Amino acid sequence: MARTTNDHPGEQSAHDPIRLIAIRDTPLSVDEVFRAVGEDAAGGTALFVGTVRNHDGGADVDALGYSCHPSAEVEMRAVAEKVVAQFPVRALAAVHRVGDLAVGDIAVVVAVSCPHRGEAFEACRKLIDDLKHEVPIWKHQKFSDGTEEWVGAC
Secondary structure (H helix, E strand, O other), X not given: XXXXXXXOHHHOOOOOOEEEEEEEOOOOOHHHHHHHOOOOOOOEEEEEEEEOOOEEOOEXXXXXXXXXXXXXXXXXXXXXXXXXXHOOOOEEEXXXXXXXEEOOOEEEEEEEEEOOHHHHHHHHHHHHHHHHHHOOEEEEEEEOOOOEEEEEOO
16 A cells, blocks of 8 residues: 555644744844754754845945834744645744844744655745745845845835
């Protein structure tokens, strides 16, 4: 008899796989997000860390600030729920920073654990891409030449 994807009891998930969804005005912890997606039934965990880079569009970036709509955390959960529905996610976490950040600071950390590595990579990419496109978080960049720019996530 051929085995199906979830026929082993260890592959069953009796809990909510969305372990951590947050928007914070304090520094983010990669370790916290990684620990949140620890799962015995997962054979692969993919983690993405987004940092503030020193340039954008050919201009030098000195600093930036993130702000969000009050519904942003609810929207982030909705994005996570879609990823959980589309992939065999065993655990998922996403945290985004708001406030003023410097070059090199961590702006976002997302992680997904799945039974296999390919699924984990795909689910993690979907999570960060959809988060950036659908969650109402805005970036205010300050350039070295004195100019500024607002960039919207959606």
